[in-house]
Amino acid sequence: MPDGPGLELLRGEIDRDAPGAVLATSYEKERAALIVDAVRIIEVLAWLRDTPGQGYRFLSSLHVADYLPAEPRFGVHYELLNRERVERIRVKAMLSSDSPEIASCVELFPTANFQEREAFDFFGIVFTGHPELTRILLPEDYVGFPQRRDFPVGGEPVTFTYSEKRYG
Amino acid sequence: MADRGPHTFPQALVDEDPAAPTVAELYGELDADRTTEVMTVNIGPHHPATHGVLRLVVDLEGEVVRDLKPVIGYVHTGIEKSCEDKSYWKVIPFVERMDYVSYFFQMEAYCGAVERLIGLELPPRAKYLRTIMLELNRIHSHLVWLGTTALDLGAISMLWYCFRERDRILDLFEMAAGQRIHTRYFQVGGVIEDIPLGWEAKCRSFVHDMPIRVGQYEALLDRNEVFLQRTKGVGIVDRDRLLDLGVTGPLLRAAGEPWDLRKAFDYLAYPEMDFKIPVGTVGDNYDRYRVRVAEMVESTKIIGQALEALPGGPFIAEDRKYVLPPRSELSTSMESLIHHFKLVTEGFRVDPGEIYYAIEGPRGELGCFVLADGSSKPARVHFRDPSFVNLQAFKDMAMDSYVADMICSLGMLDPILGGVDR
Numbered sequence: 034m035p036d037g038p039g040l041e042l043l044r045g046e047i048d049r050d051a052p053g054a055v056l057a058t059s060y061e062k063e064r065a066a067l068i069v070d071a072v073r074i075i076e077v078l079a080w081l082r083d084t085p086g087q088g089y090r091f092l093s094s095l096h097v098a099d100y101l102p103a104e105p106r107f108g109v110h111y112e113l114l115n116r117e118r119v120e121r122i123r124v125k126a127m128l129s130s131d132s133p134e135i136a137s138c139v140e141l142f143p144t145a146n147f148q149e150r151e152a153f154d155f156f157g158i159v160f161t162g163h164p165e166l167t168r169i170l171l172p173e174d175y176v177g178f179p180q181r182r183d184f185p186v187g188g189e190p191v192t193f194t195y196s197e198k199r200y201g
Numbered sequence: 202m203a204d205r206g207p208h209t210f211p212q213a214l215v216d217e218d219p220a221a222p223t224v225a226e227l228y229g230e231l232d233a234d235r236t237t238e239v240m241t242v243n244i245g246p247h248h249p250a251t252h253g254v255l256r257l258v259v260d261l262e263g264e265v266v267r268d269l270k271p272v273i274g275y276v277h278t279g280i281e282k283s284c285e286d287k288s289y290w291k292v293i294p295f296v297e298r299m300d301y302v303s304y305f306f307q308m309e310a311y312c313g314a315v316e317r318l319i320g321l322e323l324p325p326r327a328k329y330l331r332t333i334m335l336e337l338n339r340i341h342s343h344l345v346w347l348g349t350t351a352l353d354l355g356a357i358s359m360l361w362y363c364f365r366e367r368d369r370i371l372d373l374f375e376m377a378a379g380q381r382i383h384t385r386y387f388q389v390g391g392v393i394e395d396i397p398l399g400w401e402a403k404c405r406s407f408v409h410d411m412p413i414r415v416g417q418y419e420a421l422l423d424r425n426e427v428f429l430q431r432t433k434g435v436g437i438v439d440r441d442r443l444l445d446l447g448v449t450g451p452l453l454r455a456a457g458e459p460w461d462l463r464k465a466f467d468y469l470a471y472p473e474m475d476f477k478i479p480v481g482t483v484g485d486n487y488d489r490y491r492v493r494v495a496e497m498v499e500s501t502k503i504i505g506q507a508l509e510a511l512p513g514g515p516f517i518a519e520d521r522k523y524v525l526p527p528r529s530e531l532s533t534s535m536e537s538l539i540h541h542f543k544l545v546t547e548g549f550r551v552d553p554g555e556i557y558y559a560i561e562g563p564r565g566e567l568g569c570f571v572l573a574d575g576s577s578k579p580a581r582v583h584f585r586d587p588s589f590v591n592l593q594a595f596k597d598m599a600m601d602s603y604v605a606d607m608i609c610s611l612g613m614l615d616p617i618l619g620g621v622d623r
Contacts, residue, residue, distance in 0.1 A: 062317055062556055092447060093559060094585035098572045112557050112568065112585075119465045123557065144447025147593055155281075170274035170622055179282055182580070186286045 035120055040065040043087075043122075050084075051076050066123040071109075074126045075136045081113055081124070082141060089113035089122060092142040097152045101182040105129040107156060111138070128158065137163035155180035239267060246275045250353050250608045253618025257611075264603050269596045273589075277622040284582040288548025289315055290389055292582060296569075297383045299584055300620030302345050305331075305338035306562040308387040310569035310584070313468065314558035315389050318551050318573055321523055325470075325512040327391030332470040333404070333507045334377075334386060335560075336500040340411065341370045342563035343493045343500075347418065350490075350612030354431050359421060366414050369407050376400055389549075390524040391517030401508055408508065411501045415494060422490070432486040436598040436610035439484060446597070447590045450565025452614065455492045456484030462561035473510065474503045489613040523549045548577040557585075564588055564615055584623060588616040 035043055037060045044055050044067065054073040059066045069077045081089040091114040098108045105127040113122050126135055137160035138145050149160040150169040157178035160166055168175060177184060239262050246256040254275035260268035280299055284292045296311045297304040309331060316323065323331075348363030371381040377396050378384035386392055422428045440456040453460055461478045463471045479495035481488025518524050525544055526537035543549075551573035559568035565587030572581040595614055599607035 061554055062320075064556060091444060093566060094557065094568050094570070094583075096570055096583045096585070098555065098570070098581045098583075110557070110570065112559075112570075116460060116465075121557075142447070143445045144590060144593065147589060151589075168274075170277040172274070179279065180581075182285075184282075186282060 035065045035122060036060075037065075040067075040122075043067075046084075047077060047080060050080060064121070064123060066125055068125050068127065071126040071128055071135050074109075074111075074124070075138060075141065077124060078111065078113075078138055078141055081122070087115070088117055089115045089120075091116055092138070092144050093121070095138075095142075095145050095148040095152065097156045097158055097180075099156065099180065099182045100127075107133050107158060109135055109152065109158065133157060134159045134161060136161050137166075139163055154178075157181070238262075246272075251611065251618075252349060252616060253621075255611075255616065255618050255621075257607075259604070259607070261604065264605075266599050266602055266604060266607050269599055269607070271592055271595060273592070273618070273621050275622065276618055280623050281582055281584070284579060286578065288577045289551065289579060290544075290548055292579060293387065293389075294383065294385050296582070296584065297385065298619065299623050300562070300564075300567075300586060300588065300617045301382070302342045302617050303338055303563050303567075303620075304383050305334050305387065306560060306567050307569075307584070308385070309335060309469075310558060310560050310562075310567050311571070311582070312387045312389050313560065314556050314569040314571040315551065315579075317558055318554050318556050318571060319389075319523060319549075321390050321518055321520060323391055323469075324515045324518060326395075326514050326516050327518070328470045329507050329511050330392050330396065330516060331387060332474070333504050333511075334374075334392075335469070336503045336507075337370050337373060337404075339500045339563045340497050341367055343497050344370075346493065346563075346612075346615045347490075350609075350615070351422065351428075353608055353612045354428060356422065356425070356428065359418065362414070362418065362421075366411065369410075373400065373404055373407065376403065388517060388524070390520065391515070393517070395516045401511070404504065405508060408501050408505045412498050415497050419494060429487065431606070431609055432490060432613075434483075434485050434487075435602060435606045436486045436489075436613060437484055438594055438597045442597060443484070443594060446594045448565065448594045450562065450587055450591070451489060451492045451496065452565070452591055452594065454478065455481035455488035457482055462559060462566060466559070468560060470507060471503075474506050476500075476503050476506075486609055486613040550575065550577045551579075559585070562587055564617070564620075565591060584620075586620040586623065588618070588620040589623075592616050592621060 040058050040060055044058050047055050054070050054077050055067050056070055057068040081087050093112040093114045096110050100106055100108055107128040109126045111124040113124060128135060137149055149163055152158045153160060153166050154168045154171050155178055239260050242259050242261055244257040244259060245251045246254045256272040258270045258272060259266055280295050284295050293308055296307045299307055344363040344367045348360040351359035374384050375381045377400055378386040440458050443453050443456050457480050459478045459480050464478060476499045479492045481492050521540045526540055530537040531541055553573055553575045555572045557568055557570045559566050567587055568585035570583040571579050574580040591614060598610040
């Protein structure tokens with residue numbers, strides 16, 4: 034992982050090529066993270082992947098966390114990995130709850146295909162430009178996004194034949 | 202009495218009959234612009250060759266796969282959501298049930314993530330015990346893979362031989378943890394119990410036997426003409442394409458990329474272990490088989506070294522805010538009783554923060570993301586399951602091959618559908 038000063042240097046370099054794209058940095062528990070403007074996420078990911086000397090070419094994981102009640106509420110996490118330097122960095126884009134929409138990075142990282150579909154399936158994040166943005170684990174006709182924090186646990190009624198008979 | 206001496210086949214049967222019609226004479230030349238009908242076939246979700254509840258929608262031209270789409274989600278149980286409603290230590294048995302063949306790895310990914318969130322350092326003995334268990338689990342997982350995949354290719358006896366050794370590993374798990382699968386042996390801060398007397402000797406005898414057994418598997422398969430023809434040169438995907446698709450683990454190493462998180466990152470007792478990373482050359486199904494078999498031998502080496510160097514001392518961290526006090530203290534110490542009560546009723550709280558912790562599972566990078574919001578329950582637990590990500594490479598592996606080779610490639614991909622669907 035880049036250490037604290039390394040992360041600030043990295044931010045400085047991104048700022049030179051894409052001013053204003055990085056909103057903030059965070060360095061916690063020895064993990065470095067860049068908080069990026071959601072509109073310019075592809076720009077930053079492409080910069081990290083293709084700039085000589087950076088080479089974060091491997092997307093380990095793409096996942097979403099719901100920070101309810103904070104606003105903007107959804108955080109899309111991109112865990113990037115530089116295999117030459119053995120460094121991980123997290124790129125995070127925050128999305129508001131009224132328009133959870135972000136550009137798809139499948140063109141840059143084909144591995145994101147299933148993971149973006151999963152994020153859409155469970156959080157309702159719309160990845161624009163995704164080749165096939167459909168539900169992946171839940172049934173196609175499912176209504177709602179169950180991993181959101183305001184979706185209750187046990188919100189799905191289970192009908193057993195016993196209770197059907199008894200309570201109709 | 203008939204002559205039972207050395208038998209020779211009649212020469213006519215050995216030589217090819219020159220008068221026999223060739224394939225071209227029988228069926229006509231297969232010209233390029235001949236159009237065949239493309240047929241869409243549904244395989245699964247309930248099919249023994251799909252290694253779980255996986256549905257494949259396959260477009261076939263004759264017997265050749267022209268398009269393929271995996272349909273998943275049939276065993277989705279919402280484990281990640283359920284975890285948000287459980288206190289930290291009650292999440293452990295849940296996550297074990299995701300990838301039900303590599304349960305120790307799920308536990309390690311989750312416990313390791315939580316330990317890093319709260320900054321809890323493991324005692325050396327716990328690190329070694331965890332390393333031993335993980336490597337035993339890796340062998341177990343590869344044995345299940347080898348048995349079932351060889352079964353797909355018609356080598357039924359391999360299943361029994363593999364499951365014989367698997368049973369010895371499960372015996373070791375049962376002896377240490379009380380359960381054969383889903384052991385819940387890892388605890389935040391260490392392991393839940395020390396290994397019992399006699400466990401080490403039993404494990405040593407397994408470490409001694411296992412390389413011999415692997416040699417026997419190789420003797421059965423490595424020179425088996427059917428196995429070689431079914432695997433060599435089949436399902437080749439090149440290194441760069443695999444990396445683009447996010448594939449990790451034995452599949453990536455079979456294509457010649459020596460990437461292993463056990464070497465790359467510093468976790469548990471792996472930095473002190475001396476082992477090699479087996480890699481393949483071309484990345485076909487045969488390489489995938491060779492890499493996994495070689496990994497089993499490397500894992501036994503790690504277990505042997507860890508047993509030799511197993512340090513004494515506590516098997517779980519001493520921090521009473523996170524770790525249950527020993528049973529014996531409860532009747533003498535008021536302090537311990539309070540800690541015990543707090544931990545059992547509410548569980549420990551974790552300060553707000555988030556972490557992504559990845560380890561090398563038997564199928565590749567197994568990552569766990571935990572988001573803590575300050576309460577005693579995690580606000581989000583997400584698993585980056587290698588089976589889920591690797592499944593994206595299946596289309597590349599099976600494209601333009603025969604249906605039978607597609608089944609072989611699926612076995613070599615080794616997806617565990619419990620992990621895919623979570």
